[in-house]
Amino acid sequence: MTYMVFREHYKKPEVLVSWLLLFAFLPVVGFVVYVFIGSGLSYKNRRMLKRKKFYNSIQQNYYNGIVNHFDDVEIKNVRKIVQFNISNAQSVPTFDNKITYFSTGREKYESLLRDIKNAKHSINIEYYIFADDYVGKSILEALCEKARQGVKVKLIYDSVGCLRTPRRFFRKLKKAGGEVKEFFPPLFYIRLINLKMNYRNHRKIVVIDGKIGYVGGVNLRKDHLGEVKRLSPWRDAHIKIRGQAVHLLQNTFLNFWQFCNKKNTETKEFVEQGYFPKIVGRGKSIVQVLTSGPDEVKKKEIKEAMVKMINLAEREIVIQTPYFVPDEVFMSALKTALASGVRVRLMIPNRPDKRYVFKTTIFYARELAEAGAEIYMFDGFVHAKNLIVDGVMMCTGTTNIDNRSFNLNFEISAIICDKDFISKVLSVFENDVETSQKVGVEQFKKRNLFDKFEQVFFRLFSPLM
Secondary structure, three states: HHHHHHHHHHHHHHHHHHHHHHHHHHHHHHHHHHHHHHHOHHHHHHHHHHOOOHHHHHHHHOOOHHHHHHHHHHHHHHHHHHHHHHHHOOOOEEEEEEEEOOOOHHHHHHHHHHHHHHHOEEEEEOOOOOOOOOHHHHHHHHHHHHHHOOOEEEEEEEEEOOOOOHHHHHHHHHHHEEEEEEEEHHHHHOOOOOOOOOOOEEOOEEEOOOOOOEOOOOOOOOHOOOOOOHOOOOEEEEEEEEOOOOHHHHHHHHHHHHHHOOOOOHHHHHHHHHOOOOOOOOEEEEEEEEEOOOOOOOHHHHHHHHHHHHHOOOOOOEOOOOEEEEOHHHHHHHHHHHOOOOOEEEEOOOOOOOHHHHHHHHHHHHHHHHHHOEEEEEEOOOOOOOEEEEOOEEEEEEEEEEEHHHHOOOEEEEEEOOOHHHHHHHHHHHHHHHOOEEEEEEHHOOOOHHHHHHHHHHHHHHOOO
């Protein structure tokens, strides 16, 4: 077992040490946990996931002309982040997007349900959590109705995220004429025997008629609508896009559809089937779509884009995240920004959903406070994943600031450059500050001894979170 751990994680010493500590404290439990979640993706899975690269050509084919707008970008640091994402992630910028921001799950749910009911051609939907409650049932029923009307409906759901959702729930859509795929299904389709359960499709994507796109943090479950008292109020971040960036979301969905469907489909077939209609954008937001996952060993495009944004900061960095368990590179970038006179404001939940991650978050929040950051604990649960720099660039999507999102999950985030749009998001943040507790170094020090012990103990395993 030790040999397996060294072979898999020798390039990540912090992860290696965490696994060895787990084996030392709980050898039997550690062995079982490693078998299920510790080993990396197999060569076969990595190769199959690489098929998605086949579709990346569609971005270039559709957006060769759009890159000409790059010369129109006036703000120097915006040009730098756009160029960085072109070079580092091959993410083509789009310049004509109109974006709607949802800070609550209820707003997003109602808008999504309306757009699904108005769909004419196709609905492609991919979710980490698609629950068998009134939220999931209402969305599924709407999808079934559209499928019966002849609209092409494709659904991908994550096996682990939907662990509590019975498969018969999704069979209704199949019977109605839709297509359904389970991402990384378990061995023999027995839910609790899944050797790839550590590698989750954490993305939330919806593309309707190839013209309307949704991406962000809100899952299809009632607690994300703020209806679980323990975690209420629930603050989230989700966006609706109209413009050329919708094609980037469509491209991302079809990449995974090909993997789940285990079938090669020519790009031109999807074009001929109407999945990439001509879009005349009516907005002015610059949007780049970034994806990351364990299939990419050498690059972590979303994290690297976030770090680049932090390094470009001149005045202020604003972060909202449910989990703050940064790696050394991310934390070092924030500390460097603070040392350079940049104001850093971090908002985390005051009502945790996972105790061990919350304790680790407090540990790192205190460390950042000691470096000069302002820490706010929202009176509820923050599920938003926002990073805003100087009010001119923003990263939002499904990516938390933790090792799981950076290295283990399949994630998607949008880089948005639009001062007017971002000012609206910042106004939501400022309102949240009013209902948050500002916590300084002294307040962190006053926590009881057992609480501090928990922070230090769980922090040892932060590379596994």
